[in-house]
Amino acid sequence: MDAYCLDLEGIxxxxxxxxxxxxxxVKALRLTTRDVPDYDKLMRYRLRILKGEGIRLRDxxxxxxxxxxxxGAKQFLEKLRLEGPVILLSDTYYEFWQPVMRKLGCPxxxxxxxxxxxxxxxxSYHLRQKDGKRKAVRxxxxxGFHVRAVGDSYNDLAMLKEADVGILFNPPASIRKDHPKFPxxxxxxxxxxxxxx
Amino acid sequence: MDAYCLDLEGIxxxxxxxxxxxxxxVKALRLTTRDVPDYDKLMRYRLRILKGEGIRLRDxxxxxxxxxxxxGAKQFLEKLRLEGPVILLSDTYYEFWQPVMRKLGCPxxxxxxxxxxxxxxxxSYHLRQKDGKRKAVRxxxxxGFHVRAVGDSYNDLAMLKEADVGILFNPPASIRKDHPKFPxxxxxxxxxxxxxx
Numbered sequence: 001m002d003a004y005c006l007d008l009e010g011i012x013x014x015x016x017x018x019x020x021x022x023x024x025x026v027k028a029l030r031l032t033t034r035d036v037p038d039y040d041k042l043m044r045y046r047l048r049i050l051k052g053e054g055i056r057l058r059d060x061x062x063x064x065x066x067x068x069x070x071x072g073a074k075q076f077l078e079k080l081r082l083e084g085p086v087i088l089l090s091d092t093y094y095e096f097w098q099p100v101m102r103k104l105g106c107p108x109x110x111x112x113x114x115x116x117x118x119x120x121x122x123x124s125y126h127l128r129q130k131d132g133k134r135k136a137v138r139x140x141x142x143x144g145f146h147v148r149a150v151g152d153s154y155n156d157l158a159m160l161k162e163a164d165v166g167i168l169f170n171p172p173a174s175i176r177k178d179h180p181k182f183p184x185x186x187x188x189x190x191x192x193x194x195x196x197x
Numbered sequence: 198m199d200a201y202c203l204d205l206e207g208i209x210x211x212x213x214x215x216x217x218x219x220x221x222x223v224k225a226l227r228l229t230t231r232d233v234p235d236y237d238k239l240m241r242y243r244l245r246i247l248k249g250e251g252i253r254l255r256d257x258x259x260x261x262x263x264x265x266x267x268x269g270a271k272q273f274l275e276k277l278r279l280e281g282p283v284i285l286l287s288d289t290y291y292e293f294w295q296p297v298m299r300k301l302g303c304p305x306x307x308x309x310x311x312x313x314x315x316x317x318x319x320x321s322y323h324l325r326q327k328d329g330k331r332k333a334v335r336x337x338x339x340x341g342f343h344v345r346a347v348g349d350s351y352n353d354l355a356m357l358k359e360a361d362v363g364i365l366f367n368p369p370a371s372i373r374k375d376h377p378k379f380p381x382x383x384x385x386x387x388x389x390x391x392x393x394x
Contacts, residue, residue: 001291001309001310001323001325078303081303082295082299082303084291085284085305085306085307086305087282087305094198094281098279102279105302105303106275106278106279106302107305108282108283108284108304108305109282110282110340110342112198113198126198128198128340128341128342129340129341132340132341135339135340135341136340139336139337139339139340140336142332142336143307143325143326143329143332143333143336144325144326144329144332145307145325
């Protein structure tokens, strides 16, 4: 029996920090784990910038609330959910994505939580666990499922390797080149074929 | 972070075998694990009865396709899905429930699969794993979640004990009496309050 584990940003939704950086015209928020590989360092940096710029959680939620799923994502997800359990695995935060998850039909999402201070600034972030995507794939396998996983970036590679089938969706050229053993899908039609194959 | 594990039949949907027994007027199909505690023995018995009565998988699917979720179940589930990940844990079969799951908004369901012979009779059943409900709760805990589980019958007790919080929903008097430590919800409003509490 197959279960499906999908990364969220870049697969079904646009990249959150890019959207926030664009909306508030703060170039420093465009940095990702590709630029700063240490996630803790990157997040502490982001929280400092947000506070410095006067951007509160609710400001970010307002930006995200206006975002739409990637074109075709909702229809793709509706089809996949008829095939078997679909679980979205993301390094993002529930507080960011809740309004947009409704637009995707409230799929199951395993991610993290944010804390705010009295003024409404993001003051902390609580990761569910270290190496959460890979561990979630392993846990679902231990429930007796054959796991097919989809990702697009460096923080997805451990999950793709742990899965029974790992698939790259529109990855950067560098990942594609360094990891030629993963099949690549360039659109939802190809992705659905690989997931059902 | 909380995740929610719910049994399916009796919690969100009516009991499948009761519906099939009623529709085809076959009293022998009303037996449950309360009457025959050995699940394998019960399933082999059911498959023999179905074949003897000329009832194929597609006949059962037609009955189930006409079933509706329990009154209020869809709205309850919509509210709960905004709180955190919801995973339905059932001893039933994907082939039975697929049409009705759409009516519940395609939630994630961990259950089992059936095999059919050339004439379309159910010839085999494939359990994902032994003790699947309890193991799934454990696996979700290992993903860093605090698990709140809901069930109504004997085959849910192991899952309720494994969970961080176990709740009985409209249980038979005998289970309620033998397991007084589990809080009891009698309707979705009470259940939602206990799950969010």
